[in-house]
Amino acid sequence: MNLNLRKAIIANIAxxxxxxxxxxxxxxxxxxxxxxxxxxxxxxxxxxxxxEEQERNEMIQALEQGVKEASI
Structure with a gap:
């Protein structure tokens, strides 16, 4: 059985x-x-x-902050 989870998830929300x-x-x-x-x-x-790169940087900053808050 060859299940491609990525494709299945995308197909489910397409x-x-x-x-x-x-x-x-x-x-x-x-x-x-x-x-x-x-x-x-x-x-x-x-x-x-x-x-875009700026959006990625913003996501990484938000992720970093979220990780710090979650670990408190």
């Missing part, structure tokens, strides 16, 4: 509009289920690939 995509992200975060992490990873990868 026709979603912005509202649905936001709901998917919020739901995954609020539920906190481990099984949602790969999907969030794929969504982050898509965002990262479409972002």
């Amino acid at each position: 026709n979603n509009d912005q509202t649905q995509l936001e709901a998917t992200i919020v739901d995954a975060i609020e539920n906190g289920e481990e099984k949602m992490l790969p999907g969030l990873g794929v969504l982050f990868e898509l965002i990262w690939r479409k972002s």
Whole structure:
């Protein structure tokens, strides 16, 4: 069995509009289920690939701050 998780996740959300995509992200975060992490990873990868360097730097800064706050 050759399962391409990335393709499956993208296919699952391919026709979603912005509202649905936001709901998917919020739901995954609020539920906190481990099984949602790969999907969030794929969504982050898509965002990262479409972002300019300045946007990437802002994401890294936000991530750094989030990690610091989460570790307190």
